[in-house]
Amino acid sequence: MSNPTSRRSVRAALAEQLLTVAGANREVLRDAPKERGKQVAMGAVLVSTAGLAAVSASYALHLALHLPWPFAVVGGLAWGLVILNLDRWLVVSTPRLKSKTGTIGMALPRVLLAVLIGAVVSTPLTLAVFSAEIGTEVQKMAAEEEDAFTQQLAEDSRYAELPAMREEIATLQADIADGVTPADVDADPAGSSRWARRR
Secondary structure: OOOHHHHHHHHHHHHHHHHHHHOOOHHHHHHOOOHHHHHHHHHHHHHHHHHHHHHHHHHHHHHHHOOOHHHHHHHHHHHHHHHHHHHHHHHHOOOOOOOHHHHHHHHHHHHHHHHHHHHHHHHHHHHHHOHHHHHHHHHHHHHHHHHHHHHHHHHOHHHHOHHHHHHHHHHHHHHHHHOOOHHHHHHOHHHHHHHHHHO
16 A cells, blocks of 8 residues: 555656646746646646657657657657647747737747647547548548449440450451461452451
């Protein structure tokens, strides 16, 4: 059974790390202790986002570049660290201005960057989660394209003449294989034109 004091000390140490990640000012928090929980939660959000980014990048590197899992995980962790630093910069570098329009103008580019980061992080995970459905849909689309192409060929008059042309080719090849004599030509006037063409 674990000691409650040791659990509290672990939680306190973890909270301190999350405050550091969130970029919280300890002096300000001493004057406003109620803000401490918000800053700890912000740090947890940043770490969670970085963790998802690391998992997503690891999967993307393994899937797209066929890297072995150990190398993919190292690359994913590096990408997670980049995302953590970017998110931390977005949180820490956004000042509060006196006017709402100024604050919105300052925050808007950062929000757009956050949306872009979210899309980059979520796309590989989305592909991983829905890979079976995506594969089924791709096969369905390929089958539909093949059916449309087959129907287009069936409606093409040039394609309709192919069986007759193949039959004529087979007949001519049979004549060549059997050999034709002048007596055969006299016996089969219909074949004389073919005989003349061959000569």
